[in-house]
Amino acid sequence: MNAQRLLAIVCIATFWLTGRLFGEFYPFSPLGMFNAADSVASRLIVIDSSGTARDVVNYVAWTCEGPLVFKPPPGSCPSYPYAAFDEIVLDHIQSHPAGVEDAQTEPIELTRRVFAVPDPVGPVRVTDCPIMHCTARRREPSLWTPRL
Amino acid sequence: MDPKALTIWRSALLLITAAECTIQTSAGYWQAQFRPTPIAPPYGWVAHNLVVTILLATMTVIALWRFLGPRASLAAGFVALAGLKIGGETFERVFMVHHQDFYQGGALLIGALIGESYARMLGVRAEGGRLQALEARRFGMTGALAMLAASYMAAGSSKVLTGGISWATSAALRLMILSHSDVEGGLLATAIPNWAAASPHLCLALEMGTLVVQLGAFMLIVGPRARRLWASLIVAFHLGIYLTSHILFVTPMLFAAVVAFPWARVLPGGDDNLDDLHDPLHDPGEVPQRRARPAARGRDLVILAGAVVLAMRIAHGW
Numbered sequence: 001m002n003a004q005r006l007l008a009i010v011c012i013a014t015f016w017l018t019g020r021l022f023g024e025f026y027p028f029s030p031l032g033m034f035n036a037a038d039s040v041a042s043r044l045i046v047i048d049s050s051g052t053a054r055d056v057v058n059y060v061a062w063t064c065e066g067p068l069v070f071k072p073p074p075g076s077c078p079s080y081p082y083a084a085f086d087e088i089v090l091d092h093i094q095s096h097p098a099g100v101e102d103a104q105t106e107p108i109e110l111t112r113r114v115f116a117v118p119d120p121v122g123p124v125r126v127t128d129c130p131i132m133h134c135t136a137r138r139r140e141p142s143l144w145t146p147r148l
Numbered sequence: 149m150d151p152k153a154l155t156i157w158r159s160a161l162l163l164i165t166a167a168e169c170t171i172q173t174s175a176g177y178w179q180a181q182f183r184p185t186p187i188a189p190p191y192g193w194v195a196h197n198l199v200v201t202i203l204l205a206t207m208t209v210i211a212l213w214r215f216l217g218p219r220a221s222l223a224a225g226f227v228a229l230a231g232l233k234i235g236g237e238t239f240e241r242v243f244m245v246h247h248q249d250f251y252q253g254g255a256l257l258i259g260a261l262i263g264e265s266y267a268r269m270l271g272v273r274a275e276g277g278r279l280q281a282l283e284a285r286r287f288g289m290t291g292a293l294a295m296l297a298a299s300y301m302a303a304g305s306s307k308v309l310t311g312g313i314s315w316a317t318s319a320a321l322r323l324m325i326l327s328h329s330d331v332e333g334g335l336l337a338t339a340i341p342n343w344a345a346a347s348p349h350l351c352l353a354l355e356m357g358t359l360v361v362q363l364g365a366f367m368l369i370v371g372p373r374a375r376r377l378w379a380s381l382i383v384a385f386h387l388g389i390y391l392t393s394h395i396l397f398v399t400p401m402l403f404a405a406v407v408a409f410p411w412a413r414v415l416p417g418g419d420d421n422l423d424d425l426h427d428p429l430h431d432p433g434e435v436p437q438r439r440a441r442p443a444a445r446g447r448d449l450v451i452l453a454g455a456v457v458l459a460m461r462i463a464h465g466w
Contacts (some may be wrong), residue, residue, distance in 0.1 A: 001446075004286070005265070005289045005295065006449060007263055007287060007290055007291055008291070008293075008294035008297075009265055009290050009291055009451055010262075010292035010294060010449050010450060011259050011262060011263075011295050012294050012295075012366065013298075014262075014299060014456075015295055016298050016302050016305070020302075025464035026190075026236030026237055026240060026254055026462060026464065027232075027236060027250075027251040027252070027257075027258065028251070028460065028461065029251050029299075029302070030167060030302055030306050031248065031251075032310060032380065033248070033303075033304055034320060034321075034324050035303075035307040035310040035311055035315070036310055036311055036318065037314060037318035038318075038323060039318075039323075041323035041324070041326060043326070043328070045331050052295065053331040054331065055333075058332070061368070070341065075216070081265075084327070086242035091179060091243065091244075094182040094183075094184075095181075096178060115323055117322055117323060118319060120319040120322070120348060120352065121348040121352070122348070124322070124346075125211060125344065145436075
C-alpha cells in the first residue's frame, strides 16, 4: 500500500478508536456533542423586572440568593436533559461577581426555559421555570460579547 | 499540495495553533481565579501562576514556529505538542465544557508530527535536500488532514451510534438551535435562529446534511478535487452552525478554508499535483536526489501512533 495512504488510514483509525475506546482526553475525543435524538432541551435565561427574557451573559456584577444550583423546585418544571450551557452560566456568574462599589444593579430572576418538541416536525412547547432571585447590572449586548 | 500550497497550509496551522495556545492558556489562567477550589498540581501550577502561564504559552509558540516554520525541527514539534497538552489539560480542569473547542488543533499537530516522523522512518529526511524536505512536509500535512477528517468522522459516527440513523429525522437540530441561540439581539442573534428553528423540514435537511458532511469527511484524503469539495462543504457546515446557533469552531473552519482554496491555480507557478515533487522537471537542480516512492512500514507507523496516544493518556492522568 502507498505509504501516504497508509499514514492517512492509521491517523484516522488512531483518532477514532482512541475516542471510542478511552473517551475524552486532549486532543482525542469521540466528539459526542448533540449526538442524542432528544425531544427536550433547555437554556438558562434571565427574566428582568418587566418580564422580558434576556441573555445571562449580558449581565455582570452578580449576587444570587443561595448556592448556584440551577435546578427549579421539584415538580415545578418538565424534566430536561443535561445542558452544557449551565456550566457556561456558572463560569460567567462566578467570574462576574458584584464588587463593593457596584451600583445600578437590578433585581432579576434566573430562569430555565425548557423546549419540548415531541414531534420533530410539530410545534415547540416552551415552559419557563423560575430558579432563583439575583441582582445584576445590565450591559449592552454586543456581537462580540464573550460566551464565557 | 504543491510546494507553495504546502507552505501556506503549514503557515495556517502555525497561526491557528499558536493563537489557540495563547487563548487556551490565558483563558485557563483567568477563569481559574474564580474557581472555588484550587486546581491540583501539576496543572494547577499553570492555572494559578501567571509567570508559568506566560512561559508555557511563549515556549509553545516558539516551538510551533520552529516546527512549522522554515526550520522544520521535528524535536520542536514534540515540544510544541507537550506545551499544547499541558495547556489543554489545564483548560480542561478549569472549564467543565467547551474544552473540546481546542481539540482539533492539537489533533492536527499530532497528525503532522506522526506524518513527519513516519517520513523519517522511511528515510525521507527534512534536511536531505529540497525534494526530501518537501516530501517530509507532505507526509506531515497528509497526517494533519487525516486527523481533521477523523474528527468529523468521529462526530458523525457518535451521532449514528448514539442516536441511531433516526438521528437524521429527529428534533436534535431544532433543539440545539433553540437551546444555543440568544433570546435578545438583532437579525444575526435571534431572527435567523428563530426562523431556522421554526422550519422543521429545513432542520431535517440540515441534519441529513450534517451526517453526510461528517461521515464523508474521508473525502479530504481521497484526492485534490475531492479534498477541495469536502473542505468547502465543511466551511459551509460551520458557517451554517454559526448562523443558526452561534456555535463557532474556528480552528477546523479556518484550516478547512485554507485547504479548500485552490492555491496552485492562484499562485504563479503552482501546480496542484502531489506527484509533481517526483518530477525532475519540477526542479532540475535536484534530479540526483530523486527518490522512488518509499515503501510503507505499517507496523512501525502503528507503534508510533500508539506511543503518541499513550503519552497523551499518561499525561491526562497526572
